[in-house]
Amino acid sequence: MSNxxxxxxxxxxxxxxxxxxxxxxCVVLEYGPMGTTCYxxxxxxxxxxxxxxxxxxxxxxxxxxxxxxxxxxxxxxxIDADLSPRAIFIVPSAILAVTGADVKxxxxxxxxxxxxxxxxxxxxxxxxxxxxxxxKVYEQLVKTFVKPKTVTVDKxxxxxxAYAADHHTAAVLEKVVRYMSSWxxxxxxxxxxxxxxxxLSQVGNARLSIILRTEALPAAIWLETNCGIPYLDISGxxxxxxxxxxxxxx
Amino acid sequence: MQMKRLSELRSLKELPVPxxxxxxxxxxxxxxxRRTAQQFEDAATVVLGxxxxxxxxxxxxxxxxxxxxxxxxxxxxxxxxxxxAKKVEDALNELTAKHTAGIFLITSxxxxxxxxxxxxxxxxxxxxxGVPIGVVHTEHxxxxxxxxxxxxxxxxxLSFMEPAVTDESINILGMNREQFDSSELAAxxxxxxxxxFLPDCSVAALKTAPKAxxxxxxxSNALPLAKAxxxxxxxxxxxxxxxxxxxxxxxxxxxxxxxxxxxxxxxLLTKLEHCKLVISRTGSQCRGISYIYEKSQFPSLECNAxxxxxxxxxxxxxxxHLFPKGDSDYSYxxxxxxxxxxxxxxxxxxxxxxxxxxxxxxxxxxxxxDKVVGFDGILTFLNTLIHGEHGTGQRQGxxxxxxxx
Numbered sequence: 001m002s003n004x005x006x007x008x009x010x011x012x013x014x015x016x017x018x019x020x021x022x023x024x025x026c027v028v029l030e031y032g033p034m035g036t037t038c039y040x041x042x043x044x045x046x047x048x049x050x051x052x053x054x055x056x057x058x059x060x061x062x063x064x065x066x067x068x069x070x071x072x073x074x075x076x077x078x079i080d081a082d083l084s085p086r087a088i089f090i091v092p093s094a095i096l097a098v099t100g101a102d103v104k105x106x107x108x109x110x111x112x113x114x115x116x117x118x119x120x121x122x123x124x125x126x127x128x129x130x131x132x133x134x135x136k137v138y139e140q141l142v143k144t145f146v147k148p149k150t151v152t153v154d155k156x157x158x159x160x161x162a163y164a165a166d167h168h169t170a171a172v173l174e175k176v177v178r179y180m181s182s183w184x185x186x187x188x189x190x191x192x193x194x195x196x197x198x199x200l201s202q203v204g205n206a207r208l209s210i211i212l213r214t215e216a217l218p219a220a221i222w223l224e225t226n227c228g229i230p231y232l233d234i235s236g237x238x239x240x241x242x243x244x245x246x247x248x249x250x
Numbered sequence: 251m252q253m254k255r256l257s258e259l260r261s262l263k264e265l266p267v268p269x270x271x272x273x274x275x276x277x278x279x280x281x282x283x284r285r286t287a288q289q290f291e292d293a294a295t296v297v298l299g300x301x302x303x304x305x306x307x308x309x310x311x312x313x314x315x316x317x318x319x320x321x322x323x324x325x326x327x328x329x330x331x332x333x334x335a336k337k338v339e340d341a342l343n344e345l346t347a348k349h350t351a352g353i354f355l356i357t358s359x360x361x362x363x364x365x366x367x368x369x370x371x372x373x374x375x376x377x378x379x380g381v382p383i384g385v386v387h388t389e390h391x392x393x394x395x396x397x398x399x400x401x402x403x404x405x406x407x408l409s410f411m412e413p414a415v416t417d418e419s420i421n422i423l424g425m426n427r428e429q430f431d432s433s434e435l436a437a438x439x440x441x442x443x444x445x446x447f448l449p450d451c452s453v454a455a456l457k458t459a460p461k462a463x464x465x466x467x468x469x470s471n472a473l474p475l476a477k478a479x480x481x482x483x484x485x486x487x488x489x490x491x492x493x494x495x496x497x498x499x500x501x502x503x504x505x506x507x508x509x510x511x512x513x514x515x516x517x518l519l520t521k522l523e524h525c526k527l528v529i530s531r532t533g534s535q536c537r538g539i540s541y542i543y544e545k546s547q548f549p550s551l552e553c554n555a556x557x558x559x560x561x562x563x564x565x566x567x568x569x570x571h572l573f574p575k576g577d578s579d580y581s582y583x584x585x586x587x588x589x590x591x592x593x594x595x596x597x598x599x600x601x602x603x604x605x606x607x608x609x610x611x612x613x614x615x616x617x618x619x620d621k622v623v624g625f626d627g628i629l630t631f632l633n634t635l636i637h638g639e640h641g642t643g644q645r646q647g648x649x650x651x652x653x654x655x
Binding site: 002003004005006007008009010011013014029033034035036037038039040041043052055056057058059060061063064071074075077078079082093094095098099124125126129 | 302304
């Protein structure tokens, strides 16, 4: 089979960046050369994401050859001081995945110096395609930010698996939210779409999870196990029909 | 880190970095390499790298005629751990059957780190199949200059050339036909004089490039290729370097026509006089205006000495290399002012505001005149200087620029 490709799918790392950027109170810091960031920034407006929150450290030969991480440390401090985000998502590039830089270790000791929560996405884009990245990120976000259930707020639900790079997302969300409101349900958070850390952290109190993509299934199962939230899987083609069917059963 | 004056600067490491994180990014050499390779109408291109580099460079072909000639070879963990030479060899073997004119193999950061000898693989496949393959190395962590990709792609064109019997033609390196026709050079040469235009040609035409008697280099990106062609094929080259001082530009042209063994054209003398006239008018309009210099198509020191000579006040100058202390332009600038030295990574907005500069010369707008050579280049620069296209001290974000455009 030919290895040459004329159509390339986005990598797991790209899907992670696009999903992280859906949090409006956070920034994404790419730790790597600025070439991919430059391309990404030019594409973000088409997805309705804010390119101003995608930042990069850049890298030079010293960082690569000698393993100098001071650039990352300073960038984290500067971002925390200048922009005061709720969280900084640090996404190391493929180069650092190859050289084996311990970015997680750096963030571990840097966490004490900054008020923003530091979250690292590892893998460098070698884990697989966007599907792998989405699954990993949804699970990571839910496990990191969702607080334990304190009370079940009736008639509330949240959506898992919205993906900015999917051009149907906005239309699907609108239909789902409209239909659910006809049942008297209110949406508390959409993971992967115009979200905030504050909204995500309260997801544990919701009555229901709705899954738009199969990649969000592990996150939904985690929420079911840890917060007792049942989920409706409408990741098939006919999302609204599936939703109606599930709700009637419920 | 404290700001340094130009006179105090001993090392580029002393330059204060605007910030350790960047919001507005520059493209990588891979982008310009891909763009340049795209211009060779019969060559196939292969990008060797991770999925992200492949995805974004594929995007450059979207809706373009060359989409069928662009391929990607995506590296996975196995290729990183055990090497990608076999994968590259198989891919090139497959591609040479489809695209017999020539292939550009463009490597990105990751294969440059793993160190796979793709040059040797390409040479081996090329010898076996007879299809020329040019390897372009574009490691972004070694340079901030995106134009390195263009330079590397042009240099890789040497792989497509074959020895030929010399005729009287002159190759134009670094400029396409359209740019040449709209420049002042078009009036200086007959059609019969002209050889190939690089990068605006086919791989088939590239093969015959060594028959030229002279390579006229109009862009610094083509200089390494011209030097390599001189070394391999014995073709001399002349670099038509841009100068902001009309007298220096005149001397450059005089040298060119000495080499060509032709009388000096009257047209250039007329252009010289016109430039002098425009400069005298510009001087009165620009006197006293303070500026921050980022980039232009002219050598930095020369351009700043010229602007200082017009009566403008340099507040800060971007330094992409250490300026030679004994240079006459350097001494001239310091005799009038001692501006701050800036990092090539960019000028922070806060600094522009704090310095109160009335103009920012260069950046994106400063590169507009890159392809305008000779006296026309001087006139283009002065025109943007007067009409404020260089900037007004207020930088726009990417979104604002898009909206504006």
